[in-house]
Amino acid sequence: xxxxxxxxxxxETRTTGSDQPLETTSGETVEETKDEWxxxxxxxxxxxxxxxxxxxxxxxxxLKHVSMEIPEKSVTALIGxxxxxxxxxxRCLNRMNDRINAARVDGSVRLDGKEIYQDGINLVELRKxxxxxxxxxxxxxxxxxxxxxxxxxxxxxxxxxxxxxxxxRDESEAERELVERSLKQAALWDEVNDRLDxxxxxxxxxxxxxxxxxxxxxxxxEVILMDEPASALDPIATAKIEDLIxxxxxxxxxxxxxxxxxQAARISDQTAVFLTGGKxxxxxxTDQIFEDPRSQRVEDYxxxxxx
Amino acid sequence: MTREEYQASLADLRAEVVDMGALVADRxxxxxxxxxxxxxxxARAVAGADDAVDRRYLDLESTCIQLFARQQPVAGxxxxxxxxxKIVTDLERIGDLAVxxxxxxxxxxxxxxxxxxxSAIGDRSRAMLDDAMxxxxxxxxxxxxxxxxxxxxxxxxxxxxxxxxVRDLIEREVDDGDSWAxxxxxxDVSRLLLVIRDLERVGDHAVNIAARTxxxxxxxxxxx
Numbered sequence: 001x002x003x004x005x006x007x008x009x010x011x012e013t014r015t016t017g018s019d020q021p022l023e024t025t026s027g028e029t030v031e032e033t034k035d036e037w038x039x040x041x042x043x044x045x046x047x048x049x050x051x052x053x054x055x056x057x058x059x060x061x062x063l064k065h066v067s068m069e070i071p072e073k074s075v076t077a078l079i080g081x082x083x084x085x086x087x088x089x090x091r092c093l094n095r096m097n098d099r100i101n102a103a104r105v106d107g108s109v110r111l112d113g114k115e116i117y118q119d120g121i122n123l124v125e126l127r128k129x130x131x132x133x134x135x136x137x138x139x140x141x142x143x144x145x146x147x148x149x150x151x152x153x154x155x156x157x158x159x160x161x162x163x164x165x166x167x168x169r170d171e172s173e174a175e176r177e178l179v180e181r182s183l184k185q186a187a188l189w190d191e192v193n194d195r196l197d198x199x200x201x202x203x204x205x206x207x208x209x210x211x212x213x214x215x216x217x218x219x220x221x222e223v224i225l226m227d228e229p230a231s232a233l234d235p236i237a238t239a240k241i242e243d244l245i246x247x248x249x250x251x252x253x254x255x256x257x258x259x260x261x262x263q264a265a266r267i268s269d270q271t272a273v274f275l276t277g278g279k280x281x282x283x284x285x286t287d288q289i290f291e292d293p294r295s296q297r298v299e300d301y302x303x304x305x306x307x
Numbered sequence: 308m309t310r311e312e313y314q315a316s317l318a319d320l321r322a323e324v325v326d327m328g329a330l331v332a333d334r335x336x337x338x339x340x341x342x343x344x345x346x347x348x349x350a351r352a353v354a355g356a357d358d359a360v361d362r363r364y365l366d367l368e369s370t371c372i373q374l375f376a377r378q379q380p381v382a383g384x385x386x387x388x389x390x391x392x393k394i395v396t397d398l399e400r401i402g403d404l405a406v407x408x409x410x411x412x413x414x415x416x417x418x419x420x421x422x423x424x425x426s427a428i429g430d431r432s433r434a435m436l437d438d439a440m441x442x443x444x445x446x447x448x449x450x451x452x453x454x455x456x457x458x459x460x461x462x463x464x465x466x467x468x469x470x471x472x473v474r475d476l477i478e479r480e481v482d483d484g485d486s487w488a489x490x491x492x493x494x495d496v497s498r499l500l501l502v503i504r505d506l507e508r509v510g511d512h513a514v515n516i517a518a519r520t521x522x523x524x525x526x527x528x529x530x531x
Contacts, residue, residue, distance in 0.1 A: 261381070262379050265381065290381045290385070291381075291386065291526065292386070293382050298382075299382045303381055304310050305310070305314075
C-alpha cells in the first residue's frame with residue numbers, strides 16, 4: 001500500500017458523515033457536512049499556522065474554524081467560489097482584517113511559532129514580514145524608483161539625512177542597489193532600467209503588478225500574500241507573474257488566492273479548497289487535489305460541476 | 308462549450324471507446340473463428356479491414372486531445388480522459404493482432420500441431436478483452452483486479468502450448484533430404500509460435516485496459 005493510500009484510508013476512518021454535494025448555502029447544511037480532509041502532512045517546516053480561526057463581519061460568519069499550516073518556501077494556493085472565505089483567510093495572515101471595522105477575528109495565527117493576534121504586536125513590522133500584493137496593481141503615483149524606495153525609507157532601512165552622510169553612508173548608492181535588486185527579483189529590471197524616474201502609472205498593467213511585487217520585496221519580507229495577482233492581466237503578463245511566483249518560492253513563502261483553477265494547478269505546491277460557508281474542505285498536495293481529491297464536493301467544484 | 312455539453316462529450320467519449328472495443332472484439336472473434344475453421348474468406352475479410360479500427364483510433368485520440376486542450380479536465384474527469392486516451396491505443400494494437408491471426412490462417416497449414424488448442428487460448432484472451440471493456444463501461448474496479456489475476460493463467464497456457472510445439476518439433480522425424488519440407492515445417496512452427504505469442508499479447512492489452520480503468524475509477528495505479 002502506498003503512502004497516499006494509507007493516508008487516505010486513515011482519513012476515511014477518522015471522518016464520518018456524508019460526502020454529499022452542497023445543495024444549499026444555508027449555514028445548517030454546511031455545518032452538518034463533515035467531509036473534510038484538511039489534515040495535511042507536508043514535508044518541511046510550517047512558516048505560518050492558523051488554528052481554529054473564525055472571522056465574523058458583523059453577523060456574517062465568514063470563516064469557520066479554519067486550522068491550516070503554511071509550509072515555508074513554497075507556493076500555497078487558496079481556491080474556492082466567491083464568498084468562500086479564502087481572501088478573508090489570506091487577510092488574517094497579516095491582520096489586514098483589522099482595518100475592517102465590522103470584522104472580528106477569533107482563534108490563533110502564528111508566524112514562526114509566535115502569535116500575531118496578541119496585544120503589543122507591531123503591525124507595521126508584521127506587514128513588513130508578511131507583505132501583500134493585491135488584485136489590481138496599485139503603484140503609488142510616483143516614479144518607479146520612488147515606488148521601490150518608499151517602503152524601506154519609511155522603515156528606516158535606507159539611512160536618510162545628515163547622520164547618514166556624516167557616517168559616510170552613500171544614501172543614493174544604497175537606494176540604487178535596493179531598487180535594482182528589487183526590480184530584478186520581480187523580473188522587471190530589464191524593461192524599466194532606462195526610465196526609473198518615469199511615473200509608475202505609465203507602465204502596462206503587467207509591469208505595474210510586477211512593480212507592486214518589487215515594492216513588496218523591497219522591505220525584505222518573509223511571506224508574500226497575493227490576492228488574485230494576475231486576474232486583471234493578459235495571458236503573457238500572467239505567464240510572467242506565474243514564472244515570478246515560482247522563482248520567489250525559492251526564498252519566500254508565497255500564499256496566493258486565485259479564481260483560476262488552472263493557475264493554482266500550474267504554480268502551487270499545495271492547494272487549499274474553501275467552499276461556500278467559509279469552511280476549509282480539503283488541503284493537500286496540488287498534484288493530489290487535481291488528480292484525486294478526497295472530497296466529492298471538491299471534485300465537483302474543481303471539475304466545474306457546481307459552484 | 309457549456310458545462311452540459313462538456314459532460315455530454317465525456318459521456319460520448321466513453322460510449323465511443325466502448326464501441327471501438329466492440330469493433331475490435333468482433334474482429335478478434337472473427338479472426339479466431341477463421342483460424343479454427345480454416346476459413347480463408349473470413350480471414351481475408353479481417354486482414355483487409357484494419358483501416359476502420361485505425362480510423363476510430365485516430366478519431367478518439369483527437370477527441371481526447373481536444374478535451375485536454377479546451378476543457379483542461381481535472382480529478383475524475385482527468386483520470387477518465389487520460390485513461391481513455393491510453394485504452395484506445397491498446398484497442399488499436401489488439402486490432403493489429405487480429406490481423407496477424409487472420410494472416411496466419413491464410414498462410415499456415417493448420418493440420419500440423421492439431422493437438423495445440425488455439426481456440427481455448429483465443430477464447431480466454433477474447434473473454435479478458437470483453438471483461439476489460441465491461442469494467443471500463445461500468446467503472447467496475449473489482450473486475451479490473453480479477454482480469455489482472457486471470458492473465459497469469461493465460462500466460463501459463465501459452466507457455467505450455469509453445470513448449471508443446473517446440474517439443475513436437477524436436478521429436479518429429481523429418482526427411483533431411485527434403486529441404487522444401489523442412490522449410491515448410493519451420494515456417495509453420497514459427498508462425499504457430501507467433502500466434503500463441505499474439506494471443507498472449509491480447510491478454511496483456513486487456514490487462515492494460517483493466518489497469519487504466521482501475522486508475523480511472525479508484526485513482527489506484529497498482530496495475531499500471
